[in-house]
Amino acid sequence: MNRYAAGMVLVLGHFCFGLLGCRSTTPALESLTEHGIPVAYADRPQLRGKAVVELELQTAQAGLGKVILEIHGESAPLTGGQFIDLVQRGFYNGLTFHRVEKDPQPFVVQGGDPRGDGTGGATEPGSNRMRTIPLEIQVRGEPQPRYNTLIEDPVTLRNLALPHRSGAVAMARSSPLDSASSQFYISLSSLPILDGRYAVFGYVIEGMEWVDKVQVGDVIRSARVIEGEEWLTVPAAVSQQQAQEQSLQEP
Numbered sequence: 479m480n481r482y483a484a485g486m487v488l489v490l491g492h493f494c495f496g497l498l499g500c501r502s503t504t505p506a507l508e509s510l511t512e513h514g515i516p517v518a519y520a521d522r523p524q525l526r527g528k529a530v531v532e533l534e535l536q537t538a539q540a541g542l543g544k545v546i547l548e549i550h551g552e553s554a555p556l557t558g559g560q561f562i563d564l565v566q567r568g569f570y571n572g573l574t575f576h577r578v579e580k581d582p583q584p585f586v587v588q589g590g591d592p593r594g595d596g597t598g599g600a601t602e603p604g605s606n607r608m609r610t611i612p613l614e615i616q617v618r619g620e621p622q623p624r625y626n627t628l629i630e631d632p633v634t635l636r637n638l639a640l641p642h643r644s645g646a647v648a649m650a651r652s653s654p655l656d657s658a659s660s661q662f663y664i665s666l667s668s669l670p671i672l673d674g675r676y677a678v679f680g681y682v683i684e685g686m687e688w689v690d691k692v693q694v695g696d697v698i699r700s701a702r703v704i705e706g707e708e709w710l711t712v713p714a715a716v717s718q719q720q721a722q723e724q725s726l727q728e729p
Contacts, residue, residue: 514622521713525551525558529706536697543688547647547680551709553616553639554679557649560611562710570701578694584666587692591661599659613655614677626655629674642669645682664689
């Protein structure tokens with residue numbers, strides 16, 4: 479196996495080391511709410527439409543730059559909701575890109591880990607418990623996304639609503655299918671080998687030239703929602719926890 483092929487099969491989380499090793503016995507989630515969300519995750523933030531996020535990056539190579547992401551909540555309500563909620567909480571501000579794979583061919587840049595080493599994630603507001611979401615993949619023509627299900631059928635893979643093209647924004651995870659939290663990656667090229675295995679939830683629509691300049695250690699100075707925040711639904715229990723967390727931080 480050449481170096482590029484080896485890099486292509488590296489998991490984008492932090493515990494398994496190949497696509498076959500990332501197979502999981504995590505059960506599919508069959509009980510859904512009226513909105514098509516797994517009942518077990520009905521208390522998670524949900525994005526019901528499209529939102530736009532501006533990332534301000536501090537790069538060692540070229541200084542400050544801005545990247546605009548379009549987040550597709552209509553096809554990835556839980557994954558998009560998790561990301562937009564974390565953006566609004568200021569979670570990503572000051573975090574780094576801890577993984578950059580460009581050699582011998584463009585692969586991904588990955589960030590969003592508060593530990594900065596690929597092992598961390600976001601916690602529930604007001605607690606130390608990790609907040610995770612299931613693998614979520616929308617197939618065109620189906621009423622809601624598939625959850626905790628790897629997709630391998632070639633015909634189905636050709637009909638994904640959000641494939642891994644250049645500029646795709648997706649959630650990284652470890653071996654369990656329901657282990658995604660805050661770490662995300664941006665594809666530097668078309669990566670069909672990752673389709674059906676990781677949850678794409680948006681695309682870079684401006685500033686891809688800045689993504690291409692990212693090196694390990696470069697910083698997300700700020701992340702903010704500039705359009706579509708009205709599509710975010712945060713369940714009451716989560717909103718109350720966030721309010722309590724904010725009050726504890728105030729002097």
